Amino acid sequence: MTSEVFFNTIETHYKQHLPFVIYRKPNETKVKALLQQTDALYKTFDFTEQGFVFSPFDDTQETVLFPLENCKTFLLNNYTDTLNHTSKTSSVVTTTAKEQHIALVEKAIEVLKTDALKKVVVSRVESVATTNNPFLIFKRLLQKYQSAFVYCWYHPKVGLWLGATPETLVKIEGNRFSIMALAGTQVYNGSLDVVWQNKELQEQQYVTDYVVENIKPATTSISVSKTNTVKAGNLLHLKTMIVAQLKQTANLNDVIKTIHPTPAVCGVPKQKAQQFILDYEPYNRQFYTGFLGELHIETTAKPRSGKRNIENRAYAITKKSTQLYVNLRCMQLKSNNALLYIGGGITKHSNAEKEWEETVAKSLVIKSVL
Numbered sequence: 001m002t003s004e005v006f007f008n009t010i011e012t013h014y015k016q017h018l019p020f021v022i023y024r025k026p027n028e029t030k031v032k033a034l035l036q037q038t039d040a041l042y043k044t045f046d047f048t049e050q051g052f053v054f055s056p057f058d059d060t061q062e063t064v065l066f067p068l069e070n071c072k073t074f075l076l077n078n079y080t081d082t083l084n085h086t087s088k089t090s091s092v093v094t095t096t097a098k099e100q101h102i103a104l105v106e107k108a109i110e111v112l113k114t115d116a117l118k119k120v121v122v123s124r125v126e127s128v129a130t131t132n133n134p135f136l137i138f139k140r141l142l143q144k145y146q147s148a149f150v151y152c153w154y155h156p157k158v159g160l161w162l163g164a165t166p167e168t169l170v171k172i173e174g175n176r177f178s179i180m181a182l183a184g185t186q187v188y189n190g191s192l193d194v195v196w197q198n199k200e201l202q203e204q205q206y207v208t209d210y211v212v213e214n215i216k217p218a219t220t221s222i223s224v225s226k227t228n229t230v231k232a233g234n235l236l237h238l239k240t241m242i243v244a245q246l247k248q249t250a251n252l253n254d255v256i257k258t259i260h261p262t263p264a265v266c267g268v269p270k271q272k273a274q275q276f277i278l279d280y281e282p283y284n285r286q287f288y289t290g291f292l293g294e295l296h297i298e299t300t301a302k303p304r305s306g307k308r309n310i311e312n313r314a315y316a317i318t319k320k321s322t323q324l325y326v327n328l329r330c331m332q333l334k335s336n337n338a339l340l341y342i343g344g345g346i347t348k349h350s351n352a353e354k355e356w357e358e359t360v361a362k363s364l365v366i367k368s369v370l
């Protein structure tokens with residue numbers, strides 16, 4: 001299938017107001033589309049279903065499912081189109097938006113200093129006028145963010161979302177699973193060899209500790225990688241990988257309940273941070289800082305390339321796997337506006353002005369494709 005036919009098929013489906021998702025996994029060239037055949041709004045029951053999930057930040061709200069059995073799947077095997085694009089979107093932000101965000105961060109610091117909270121992630125929404133076609137924005141995201149999970153998701157009863165997220169929530173294959181702890185931000189200035197301040201090291205450590213501590217009872221073994229600096233667009237983050245074997249008795253529903261929302265998007269302790277966000281953030285996050293991705297979908301692993309075991313080299317192995325990503329660096333398209341969602345982790349050592357600047361730097365990831 002050519003790229004033209006692929007995108008025309010999806011655009012026709014979109015014009016009929018039917019749900020779809022198009023996505024490319026990190027560092028792949030294959031773009032996949034699931035086109036749901038009716039406009040029914042399905043929800044997950046217990047995460048044993050097969051399909052594509054889209055879940056909000058608020059874990060008391062339901063997760064939307066595109067059930068595999070109700071979808072047609074299309075594949076574009078090697079997407080390499082190149083587009084010329086220079087962003088014309090101005091990055092001027094109103095003083096009110098800045099004052100509001102700084103007041104929110106200062107409120108968070110005040111509470112953090114009482115030790116009622118150790119960390120809280122606060123965010124804001126910024127509206128940018130755009131009449132760009134969503135598929136054009138999606139193609140620009142594909143071109144710009146090779147190592148991100150890039151997607152465009154639509155349901156007529158929910159909305160139209162796009163993003164290029166650097167963060168995996170969880171990957172599960174059989175009993176083996178991995179979780180990424182990503183936090184701490186600085187602007188990329190040409191080198192990965194940078195110095196991190198204690199504030200960033202600590203905010204990222206909270207994520208790793210939370211995941212390890214909470215997931216341990218469901219595992220038979222667990223290993224934690226070294227913490228590395230990784231590049232995501234114009235930014236650098238700190239990343240640790242946690243890999244574990246799940247107990248036979250553990251299930252995905254419990255794993256998701258345990259880890260989502262992680263302190264990378266919510267805070268520590270979880271309930272208090274969540275309450276702070278609900279009480280003080282002046283808007284509803286909806287699907288920003290929720291998660292999305294494939295649920296129990298068959299994926300084909302490449303044959304092994306080692307010298308031993310010739311048989312294994314000959315056949316690709318097909319396994320069911322779940323690959324969920326945190327919905328960051330995303331936007332919602334609504335009435336000729338792109339609503340950009342951006343946030344950052346706050347500790348008692350945060351500086352409100354710097355936290356504001358961090359959200360401005362993060363907003364450019366998405367703004368630059370408009």
Ligand SMILES: C=C(O[C@H]1C=CC=C(C(=O)O)[C@@H]1O)C(=O)O
Binds near residue numbers: 329
């Ligand atoms: C909440 C966001 O980023 C999270 C992921 C990486 C780094 C983060 C930080 O440095 O605060 C956040 O925890 C966002 O981009 O909106």
